[in-house]
Amino acid sequence: MTAFQTFILNQNLKLKGSVYMSNETKPDFVKMEHEVLDFWEEHQCFEKLREKNRANQRFRFLDGPITANNPMGIHHAWGRSIKDTVLRYKAMNGYSCHYRNGFDTQGLWVEVEVEKELGFRDKKDIEAYGMEKFTRKCVDRIKHYSGVITAQSKRLGQWMDWGNSYFTHTDENISAIWHFLKICHENGWIVKSHRPMPWCPRCGTSLSEHEMSGSHKDVTHTAVFAIAPVRNADFDILVWTTTPWTLSSNVALAVNPELDYALVRCAGFKRPLVMAKAAIKHAEGEKQVLRLLKGNELVGLEYETFFPELPVQSGLRHTVIPWDDVDANEGCGVVHIAPGCGAEDYELGKSFSLEEICPIDESGAFLDEYGFLSGLPAAQAAPIVFDNLQKQGKLYKTHEYTHSYPVCWRCKTEVLFRLVREWYIKTANIRPKLIRAAGTVKWEPAFIGKRMTDWLQNMGDWNISRKRFYGLPLPFYPCENCGKLTVIGS
Ligand SMILES: [Zn+2]
Ligand SMILES: [Zn+2]
Known part of the structure; x- marks a missing residue:
């Protein structure tokens, strides 16, 4: 039995004032879960909890955005249950918690699924279909699946500010990243360089080191x-x-x-x-x-x-x-x-x-x-x-x-190598700052901190561009004559 199930069971025992297990040989967990969810809903438990803690010391948990590309898998449910448990623990200790859920709604994963949906073979099919129509299809898909994931998460019993999720394809998010890129450029960290990259000829994109491992x-x-x-x-x-x-x-x-x-x-x-x-x-x-x-x-x-x-x-x-x-x-x-x-x-x-x-x-x-x-x-x-x-x-x-x-981890096509001109964030100057910052973190367990430092010490320049259609648009405008780069940002 997971911690989460135990939690629900205990809630039920309290609610009913009776001992389920002793009377029934087969407890109906699904029914019990629905009763708990209904009880929370009816009594506005989540809202009351937030109100009670509102003025208290803050606890900030930043959840990485879940890819809104498919229904949630069991591994997501597992991770979300653990995160929910931490937030509940903090809230029960009186902390005012941050409950904002996020959806990753851009990138190749979304494109590949839409391509499959439309029966496309490669990038040329997308160009023939039309970029705007294709982008709309991508947005439709993430709207649909962010709804599905929200419903699944509520059913899981996860407490989040569900009406207030953030989406990575929104202007709010894009302008924040543009601001970040502009600062990187002001510091001279944005470079374009020619590199041999593992390349998937079907997806028409390079694959990062991370994507190649195990494939x-x-x-x-x-x-x-x-x-x-x-x-x-x-x-x-x-x-x-x-x-x-x-x-x-x-x-x-x-x-x-x-x-x-x-x-x-x-x-x-x-x-x-x-x-x-x-x-x-x-x-x-x-x-x-x-x-x-x-x-x-x-x-x-x-x-x-x-x-x-x-x-x-x-x-x-x-x-x-x-x-x-x-x-x-x-x-x-x-x-x-x-x-x-x-x-x-x-x-x-x-x-x-x-x-x-x-x-x-x-x-x-x-x-x-x-x-x-x-x-x-x-x-x-x-x-x-x-x-x-x-x-x-x-x-x-x-x-x-x-x-x-x-082979490509997405489509299993054999990978080729190609010289590609891509945009990178140079890491040489940032590395010491990152390592210093990582040193101020209390890591739990401690060996994770060591792993983080090792990774920072060995990381190469960060490839931030992909030759694809549906992702964060890079606000980079190199002058065609002299090559001087202008980065637009707020
Ligand atoms: Zn591929
Ligand atoms: Zn110029």
Whole structure:
């Protein structure tokens, strides 16, 4: 029996002046709950309690807004019962409590549900349907479900100022956040930056670090061993990747300078291939090791990229760079680098000033400068990539490869990486203030305070923008000529 049920039961015992349990083998909890709710209603118990405590010392409990996107789940009921118990305890001790409920009525969750309702597949369907109509549908949905949740919460016995809930999509809330953003801007904390973000091509939005945790599943992809011809040398380099679509955006190859490599003559290939010594097992058929070498012998070599004919690749110089993280546990000890397609590649690319080319648009389809791939969804590109490699004599072999791969937590679509320009709140300057403030809080239990401090110490810049339709509008107006940012706020 939960604390809440016990509470209701005790109320009943008092009300009836009799002992329910001893007379009836099966107490009818539902009936009892209704009797208690009716009693509270009839005698205006909540209003009387607030009136009685009105002038007393204040106790402020700030409830985070519940997403008004679906009926309340049992986990919400659980949390709400605990919160209600705390407020009741404080009120019984004479405190004047704050009883304002809130509804989170914006964001992707709402959009995704409305999209499902309308049978939409992606963002383009929303654009075709019309932004205004779509927004109205979103508002209809949150109005409906905030009503449902209110009724459920009352039924649960939660005491709140139900006629006075706040909604995040209202002007009241939006202007308060605009005020906050304006102050952030005055302090120089608002920045726009280019980052590789995990991207859901169906939802058409980036996914935060937080959203990515735990959203992996085992997926089988066709991986490829591809050949990169080395210029001014008599051998080629063997490269392995599990994401063939990213070969389009290759700008470098990385080797580990300390690792052992081998020059191997392979049956059916004119020029010998370089691969990690530990990867010789991947070479098919008849093979002959010509000589061994260290990775540092390869650093600086220039090679022809996989698809040199793509307009986006023209004029780029492709070289082999050193990277200590390269190993030969999987693949062949040579990593193809595409800074526009992955977070690690992006970081490495920055330290070598590599070109950042991002091949896909918001729906995960190749952009115009990608020649034979243009318009094709990245997720369907593999066979066409293999075919083109084959024609150029750059395909060594393909094989099925099962690995743990990130998927969108909302729609389960496989996640891609995209370079995205988004707005951030820089945390470097705010961090010490937040840590100081957290230090003044009495945390219960104490280890939660430690967890909070750890989180603050490790948090990156805060991504506040999403390329979506139904959310808080950002009041940011960069000048098209000089880039100067104006932030409107009250
Ligand atoms: Zn998605
Ligand atoms: Zn200007």
